[in-house]
Amino acid sequence: MDQKFIPLSVPNLKGKELEYVTHAVQTEWVSSVGAYVDSFETKTAEYVNAAGAISVQNGTSGLHVALQVCGVSAGDEVIVPTLTFIAAVNPVKYLSADPIFMDCDDSLCMDPVKLSDFCKEECIFTDGKLINKRTGKYIKAVLVVHVFGNLADMERITEIADEFNLKIIEDATEALGSYYSEGVLKGKFAGTIGTLGVYSFNGNKIITTGGGGMIVSNDKELLKKAKHLTTQAKSDDLYYTHDEIGYNYRMTNVQAAIGLAQLEQIETFIKQKQENYVAYQEGIRKIPGLQMLPFREDIRSNYWFYSLFISEDYPLNRENLIQYLNENKIQARPVWGLINEQKPYLSNQVYKIENAKKYWANVVNIPCSSNLTEEDVQYIINCLKSLGS
Template sequence: MSQKFIPLSVPNLKGRELEYVTHAVETEWVSTGGAYVDEFEKKTAKYVKAKGAVSCQNGTAGLHIALQVCKITKENEVIVPTLTFIAAVNPVKYIGAEPIFMDCDDSLTMDVDKLLEFCETECSFMEGKLINKRTNKHIKAVLVVHVFGNMANMEKIMDIAEKFNLKVIEDATEAIGTYYLKGKYKGKYAGVIGDVGVYSFNGNKIITTGGGGMIVSNNEEILKRAKHLTTQAKSDELYYIHDEIGYNYRMTNLQAALGLAQLEQLDTFINVKKENYDLYKEAIKEIKGLTILTFKDNIRPNYWFYALYCDEKYPLNRDEIIQYLLSKKIQSRPIWGLINDQRPYLSSQTYKIEKAKTYLKHVINIPCSSNLKKEDVLYVIECLKHPEKV
């Protein structure tokens, strides 16, 4: 029997998804109205211990709204990571603001030491505003990404934000379910520590609505404004009066029905992903030249993606591993190309981008779906133990 194909990350739809979606269809509430939207918002907010949640079409839309509710304008700059998916940064340009790219640390999240150094040495803090010495523009926010379900150092980020009067936007699109186990923010979930956070329910995320996102906050004014902007800024429901430019960013009832069933299984998914991660980690540490990057020990991560680091001691380089695994019917991928190297951002300001370049050359993601079987993991490990040139 030929080996089945092992995808990188696919949905796990084995709960009440069909039941809820069927109910939405049978009651004919399939568009942007319907009880499932409200229930999904409320239960997501309850799960992550936020005051409220506002659903939207995807994580990118959520970040677009997050920047606006934080009152970022074309006159401002936003500090962002370079090692992330480009959708985290594009919304900064949607509103005409400019990004400043920051390096990562060994967790692949934003380097907070460089962030502080940049604020102290490359900027002036005057009258409550952080001013970029190079451009004389007001840096108004830091947009932090919790990469692969790891948690950025929110303790230091929030301290820096308080010191320099910065808004904090959490791109938690990969990190729903991740929370602190100890420290200042013990029990706090990724996405609800800063001013506003955003989750994604894309098809490859730990829970999915096919496409979809969620904005969360503990600030009721932010939540109210996010709801207003995502529903076409309608100030009069009956007479269709709109008081500003809004967006058709609403989630459909069908998506929310799917998401509600997925949310019910989130902790189960995390437990399975942890088991598989531990299995990978223990076996791969015996393979010379390969390492599974760890998650921080002060958090309960959601284990969304597993990052495999290959150094020069391994017979194959990054690209050769990807091709070799594919020949064995195993899907893997490199991490994202650094955003400051992408054509739309070549002229953007950067600050000491070093580690991100190294990780780009050496890291790949390997299969991590929540429905991945133990025998699948063992097969991937066995292939990695016996590398071949393709």
């Protein structure tokens, strides 16, 4: 029998998705309002213990609005990671602000040591404002990405943000369901620690609505402002009065119907992804030159993406390994190209980018879907082992 193709990350639609979508269609509530939108927002907020949630069209639109309600505007600066998907950074430019690129630590998330050093050495803190010595601009916020379901060191980053009066926007688009299991933040979910957090429901995420995203916060006034902006800033529904520039960022009721059914299964998905990660880890630790990158020990991760680190002891480099896996019907990909090296951002400030370069050159993502079988995992391990033993 021919080996089936094993995709990198695909949806798992085995719950009540069809039932809920059918109901939405039958009742003819298919557009941007409806009971499923309200329920999905409520249930998401309850799941992560946030004060509220606002659904949006995707994670990018959520970050755009989150930055805006945090006061980021033209001429400001925002500290961002370089090791991330470009959608985390582009919204800074949407607001005519500028990013400052920060390195990662071994969690692949923003390095809090370098963040602190930058704020102390490269900036002046005066009158409650952090001013960049090089540009003279006001640094208003730090945008933290929780990479691949890991969590950044939010305890330290929160201390730094408090010290320098920075707003924290959490890009938790990859980390819905991840939370701290130890320490002062014990029980806190990704996305609920900073000023606002954003989730994504793209097709490859832990749960999906096909597209879509969600803004969460414990600040009800900011949520109210976010809701206003995402619904075209309409101040009078009857007479179509608009008091500022808004956006058509609303999630549809059909999308929310899928999302609600997905949310009902999230803990099952996480359990399966954890089991698959452990199976990978057990098999791969015996292969010289390969290592599954760990998740932080003080968290319960959602295990969204699995990162395979390749050292010089392995016979293939990153590019050759991806090609080899693809030839064996296993989809794999490199980590994103560093954002500070992308054409639109070549002129933006960077600060001591070192670890990110190492991980960019040596990390490959391997299949991680929640419907990945034991046989799939073993086949992938065997393919890796055939070269590395």
